[in-house]
Amino acid sequence: MPRTPPPLRLRDLAVTSPGGRALLTLPKLAIAPGTATVIRGPSGAGKSTLLMALAGLIRPARGEIRWGETDLAALPEPAIARFRRETLGFVFQDHMLFEELSAAENASLAALYAPKAARAGLAARSEALLTRLGLGARGARRVDSFSGGERQRIAVARALATDPPILLADEPTASLDRANADRLVADLMSLARDGGKTVIAVSHDPALIAAADRVLHIEDGALRPESARV
Amino acid sequence: MFNALWHSLPLWAQDGAIALALLAPALLQAPLILRGYRLGPLLRGLLRRHAGLSLVFILLIATSVAIGAAITAQERALRQGSARAADKFDLIVAAPGSEITAMLAAVYLQPSALPLIDGETFAEIAATEQVALAAPIAFGDSWQGAPIVGSTAEFVTHLAETLAEGRLFESTEEAVVGAGVPLEIGARFTPAHGHGVADAAEAHDVAYEVVGRMPRTGSPWDKALIVPVEAVWGVHGLADGHGPDWDGTLGPPFDPSRFPGTPAVLIRASSLWANYALQRAFTTERTMAFFPGNVLSRLHAIMGDLRQILSVVALLTQVLVTAAVLAGLMMLTRLLARRLALLRALGAPRRFIFALTWSFAGSLILAGTALGLLLGLIAARILSGMITARTDVLVTAHLGWPELHLVAGFVSLTLSLALIPAALTIRRPVIADLRL
């Protein structure tokens, strides 16, 4: 039973560096549930910073990060971790897998700390995901024997193994060649759409931009006003 | 109340309880920390990834545990072995002097020249009520470095109960040998004066025939060659201990006026309680009497101080190694930082990160401790073998409760210390670590 994603509402958001420099200022932003959003902008603009803040990995200096009723900016650390664990999937730029584990173990990593009752379902789902991503037969092999594109697909399986309503991705295709990037975008989007998930991805990938409902431009830590539907 | 209950427990129960109490911190924290998580795959992965460093830690811990366990096990084995070797020597009478020297000579057959007890005195001792056995122990000669001891057939029976082979000596040309003497029944040997090797010592022109062999006793007597005391006197051109009309029957009674003397006399009392009375009776101007067991206890008590120093040294190495391990674990948590940050970014609970770090440290500690116990046992066995070869006192080292207590304390202490790096890892900044 897929869970309906909560709507995202940012208000008066300000993220500063530990030194106090303003990294990101967002007076207002809303993202509808079940939509796909791509964030783009020049290097150093604050795209990753925004994504980390949305995942609760960076605590803003002020403002609200509301996923439905939950304001991550006001939540204590353990509750944020629980939110990440239960509601978010995350795909990083360079897959960030555990090289010493197998593909299947990486994909079902969350089972290691999930409640006992959820483990079997998690393992089954990660296996099904690997199969759908074309890696099912090689699940038992160690990750260091996989290509870049395959690793990134394992990372997608890991992000979706808990069936999270929200998927965040930071330049998921940046390290891939065109063919692999296209395949990943297709897989990612079809899986997300099938599950009715909210997708927010930092990317310059034309395929991903083309598949998105909405593209946001960030420059110098601020949203450009022309950010709108493509 | 508690005291009475405690002392009513059998020893093993007390030792077990102490071990449990020492292990309690580890046993209590482990389930609390590990509860509900599957750490195996990540733990194995991390150990494999940092195999070299992990091995260094394990060896470091193993060495310190081995030193501690070997020292205590070895020291105990030495105490037990030396006590067992003195088992048969209830009460020794010798001319006044050092009890320790007399004991080393009469019980452990260490070469030394003791003043002699004369015939009058020996006769008085032998005639004392409650004396069941008074056997001269006359040493001084040797064969290929092994001691030749003159005594009586009763003494051989007292020492060996039943012979492993052959019979008791019946004439002054016969000998009964210890289990470790490389002479067959029927073989002949020539005694040398003093304790050198055969050619260095002055040889006597007599030969003995081996007629019997004692079973193994685990004492220096396994290397001894026992001959009739009359033969020892005869070899040295002394009186034979008997009157002019002696029919050649060996052993007591001896004629006091023709008794050349003996450096030591073994006494067995007819009943246990008589021992102390006999010791008092034989403590005179001409003789001293002592229980080798008591002398040994006093020696062990003196060595007890040494033992304490050794255990402090062992403990210090362990504390140092623990500190080194702890410092190493801090480094290791930095090494692990990126992967731990990744887990946290994915939503792993902090307690999971804590448990992973702690059990990583715990695996090293447990593996090191187990290896250390094994190495310690092997080291103690080798040391024991060397001591046995040197002294003929059978010393066998086992791991016992003291070692288990030491190890239990060590494991609890280090596992508790491992909470520190575990607590530090969950305080690290996730984002900064992810960028490492």
Ligand SMILES: Nc1ncnc2c1ncn2[C@@H]1O[C@H](COP(=O)(O)OP(=O)(O)OP(=O)(O)O)[C@@H](O)[C@H]1O
């Ligand atoms: N912990 C930090 N301390 C100081 N400055 C930081 C910190 N984290 C990020 N920044 C700065 O914030 C700005 C935005 O960084 P961010 O990583 O969000 O950029 P980005 O848009 O993702 O760029 P890229 O496309 O290169 O990934 C950069 O100037 C960066 O140097």
Ligand SMILES: [Mg+2]
């Ligand atoms: Mg970035």
